[in-house]
Amino acid sequence: MAQVFPRSANWASKASILAALLIVASILGVVLNINRIDYVSMVGVAIDQPVHFSHKHHVTGMGIDCRYCHTTVEVSAFAGVPPTETCMTCHSQIWTEAPILEPVRASFRDNKAIEWNRVHDLPDFVYFNHSIHVSQGIGCQSCHGQVDQMPLMMKAHTLNMEWCLDCHRDPAQFIRPRDQVFNMNYEYPANQETLGKSLVADYDVQTSQLTNCSICHR
Amino acid sequence: MSEAAKTPYKPPVPELGPGQTSYTSITEKISGIVLTRNTPVAWFIFFAIGFLLLHGLMVGVPYLLFEGVGIWGLNNPVGWGWAIINFVWWIGIGHAGTLISAVLLLFRQKWRTSINRAAEAMTIFAVLCAMQFPLLHTGRPWLACYWLLPYPNSMDIWPQFRSPLIWDVFAVSTYLTVSLVFWFVGLVPDFASMRDRTKNRIGQVIYGMLSLGWRGSAIHWERYEMASLLLAGLSTPLVLSVHSVVSFDFAVALIPGWHTTIFPPYFVAGAIYAGFAMVLTLMIPMRMIYGLEDFINERHLNNMAKVMLASGMIVAYGYFMEQLIAWYSASTYEGFMMQNRMHGPYSAYYFFLILCNIVVPQLLWIRYFRTNMFWLFFVCQFINVGMWLERFIIVVTSLHRDFMPSSWDMFHPTIWDITIYVGTIGLFTVLFFLFIRGVPMISLHEIRTLLVSKDHK
Numbered sequence: 045m046a047q048v049f050p051r052s053a054n055w056a057s058k059a060s061i062l063a064a065l066l067i068v069a070s071i072l073g074v075v076l077n078i079n080r081i082d083y084v085s086m087v088g089v090a091i092d093q094p095v096h097f098s099h100k101h102h103v104t105g106m107g108i109d110c111r112y113c114h115t116t117v118e119v120s121a122f123a124g125v126p127p128t129e130t131c132m133t134c135h136s137q138i139w140t141e142a143p144i145l146e147p148v149r150a151s152f153r154d155n156k157a158i159e160w161n162r163v164h165d166l167p168d169f170v171y172f173n174h175s176i177h178v179s180q181g182i183g184c185q186s187c188h189g190q191v192d193q194m195p196l197m198m199k200a201h202t203l204n205m206e207w208c209l210d211c212h213r214d215p216a217q218f219i220r221p222r223d224q225v226f227n228m229n230y231e232y233p234a235n236q237e238t239l240g241k242s243l244v245a246d247y248d249v250q251t252s253q254l255t256n257c258s259i260c261h262r
Numbered sequence: 263m264s265e266a267a268k269t270p271y272k273p274p275v276p277e278l279g280p281g282q283t284s285y286t287s288i289t290e291k292i293s294g295i296v297l298t299r300n301t302p303v304a305w306f307i308f309f310a311i312g313f314l315l316l317h318g319l320m321v322g323v324p325y326l327l328f329e330g331v332g333i334w335g336l337n338n339p340v341g342w343g344w345a346i347i348n349f350v351w352w353i354g355i356g357h358a359g360t361l362i363s364a365v366l367l368l369f370r371q372k373w374r375t376s377i378n379r380a381a382e383a384m385t386i387f388a389v390l391c392a393m394q395f396p397l398l399h400t401g402r403p404w405l406a407c408y409w410l411l412p413y414p415n416s417m418d419i420w421p422q423f424r425s426p427l428i429w430d431v432f433a434v435s436t437y438l439t440v441s442l443v444f445w446f447v448g449l450v451p452d453f454a455s456m457r458d459r460t461k462n463r464i465g466q467v468i469y470g471m472l473s474l475g476w477r478g479s480a481i482h483w484e485r486y487e488m489a490s491l492l493l494a495g496l497s498t499p500l501v502l503s504v505h506s507v508v509s510f511d512f513a514v515a516l517i518p519g520w521h522t523t524i525f526p527p528y529f530v531a532g533a534i535y536a537g538f539a540m541v542l543t544l545m546i547p548m549r550m551i552y553g554l555e556d557f558i559n560e561r562h563l564n565n566m567a568k569v570m571l572a573s574g575m576i577v578a579y580g581y582f583m584e585q586l587i588a589w590y591s592a593s594t595y596e597g598f599m600m601q602n603r604m605h606g607p608y609s610a611y612y613f614f615l616i617l618c619n620i621v622v623p624q625l626l627w628i629r630y631f632r633t634n635m636f637w638l639f640f641v642c643q644f645i646n647v648g649m650w651l652e653r654f655i656i657v658v659t660s661l662h663r664d665f666m667p668s669s670w671d672m673f674h675p676t677i678w679d680i681t682i683y684v685g686t687i688g689l690f691t692v693l694f695f696l697f698i699r700g701v702p703m704i705s706l707h708e709i710r711t712l713l714v715s716k717d718h719k
Contacts, residue, residue, distance in 0.1 A: 079416035206418030
């Protein structure tokens with residue numbers, strides 16, 4: 045009886061063992077990394093907006109404070125997206141004819157809000173609160189990155205839960221004095237380890253509760 | 263002189279019938295079931311029935327995923343309904359396969375060789391059916407990945423290791439893996455026989471690949487024997503551990519009727535009981551359809567019936583203990599649970615359960631009922647039903663009237679409970695009949711060894 049398989053099948057059968065291992069390894073690689081790669085988490089990807097608003101120009105160039113537009117960041121869960129009127133405080137006087145600002149003027153004329161596209165979009169079951177973070181010494185920059193250097197807005201961090209927990213498990217790494225929260229150029233001192241711990245104590249941050257499920261999920 | 267002493271010694275019926283005299287006759291008979299174009303009509307009938315029932319899953323599961331577990335009869339206070347009942351029922355059925363293939367191998371019980379292949383297949387298919395229920399019960403199985411499996415996910419959260427449901431995941435997945443490997447390893451020499459016997463080119467290639475280059479050299483056999491011994495050693499603790507872990511789902515909770523230390527051994531005995539009933543339910547028709555009287559004879563039926571009787575008595579002891587402890591604990595809640603179970607709205611189910619699992623199987627004390635195919639099959643059907651009812655009683659009667667009378671309610675299964683359950687029966691049937699059609703359902707090489715065994719000569 046003739047052989048069922050040619051001699052080369054020996055080689056193929058051994059290779060298939062390796063291939064099976066590789067397939068398992070690649071599946072594991074995908075499962076472990078799928079939510080962490082920039083393509084999925086959209087880190088560093090500029091989101092298209094109706095108006096190409098530049099934070100870099102307004103913050104670094106003009107020196108406008110975060111809170112001029114994001115008015116409720118210190119008192120509410122939501123930092124607040126400014127109404128068109130906020131834009132028009134200046135843009136009714138300068139660049140009044142600029143074509144790039146036409147959607148802003150149209151919004152003002154028609155009394156219809158500009159529909160910005162959300163950049164930092166947490167799942168609906170996450171109840172993030174800006175005010176508690178800001179008032180306990182977490183700088184804007186810690187989560188949003190160097191917004192003052194961004195011509196177009198993009199995420200600087202994944203906002204994955206592991207990233208949240210990184211700080212919630214040990215806020216002393218990132219806490220800063222309250223008066224430095226809105227400083228976009230704050231540099232952590234060399235003794236952050238000790239300073240962080242004393243700030244956590246001073247601000248009465250309840251570290252034991254920060255990883256309770258209900259801190260973020262209700 | 264007593265009556266027994268007068269009866270002349272009757273040697274046990276040999277494992278192999280008189281029709282099988284040579285390796286060739288065995289090989290031809292068993293491989294002929296697969297390597298033929300004359301599939302029995304009964305095969306088509308059973309497969310068609312199974313395929314029809316399988317549509318219960320085809321329709322039920324998508325609808326369940328679309329609509330949610332609310333389509334089942336689950337509500338407060340009965341939050342665990344048919345899904346858990348079916349899960350435990352299927353997992354239990356699987357246990358006989360492991361017992362036959364592993365424990366009986368270690369105890370050198372030669373009669374296992376005729377039934378171990380089919381019983382192991384039954385185990386695997388039953389576990390596959392069982393696994394669907396907890397997964398579907400999560401409501402969103404695509405998320406169950408991180409609910410159930412510990413891996414460094416991007417949320418940095420881990421399953422609750424104190425929950426018996428996680429233990430289940432480990433127990434059942436280990437069980438499936440080991441059973442599958444054990445089954446496949448046992449099949450390798452047989453796949454080689456099939457490769458060598460089939461005239462069909464496609465068959466040669468497929469069986470050739472599955473036989474992993476088996477040539478039957480002495481080294482192959484030596485390694486094969488060692489591997490099956492090691493796998494038998496690995497599987498043996500699983501016979502006890504898997505259903506013990508499943509019983510923890512209940513025993514770790516505080517509900518009266520669940521919170522019982524006897525549950526692990528009682529569940530294991532129940533699993534073996536149900537499993538042997540299912541093996542017989544499958545093997546008796548198989549023997550008839552394929553004329554396997556030489557391989558599955560009176561001795562096999564008798565032995566399996568004895569295992570059923572023994573494990574059934576342990577189950578009966580379990581029922582008795584539950585009642586004893588309900589009284590002896592002097593706990594109001596335990597006492598009420600048993601009162602409610604026996605005289606509450608589900609009392610008819612309870613007494614039917616006692617009939618199925620305790621009363622009817624007493625017939626097996628009599629040799630006639632152990633060796634008569636019809637009666638044995640009849641008893642097995644009672645056990646199949648009884649073991650399902652047992653889990654129904656445990657799940658439903660304990661939950662439907664728990665500590666707070668204001669939340670007492672009845673459990674009503676919906677059409678979708680039934681559809682999905684029937685669907686898994688269809689899946690099981692389809693898989694089993696595909697197995698029979700494509701794989702030698704009795705271990706060729708192990709049966710051949712019987713020819714040279716002492717008993718047969």
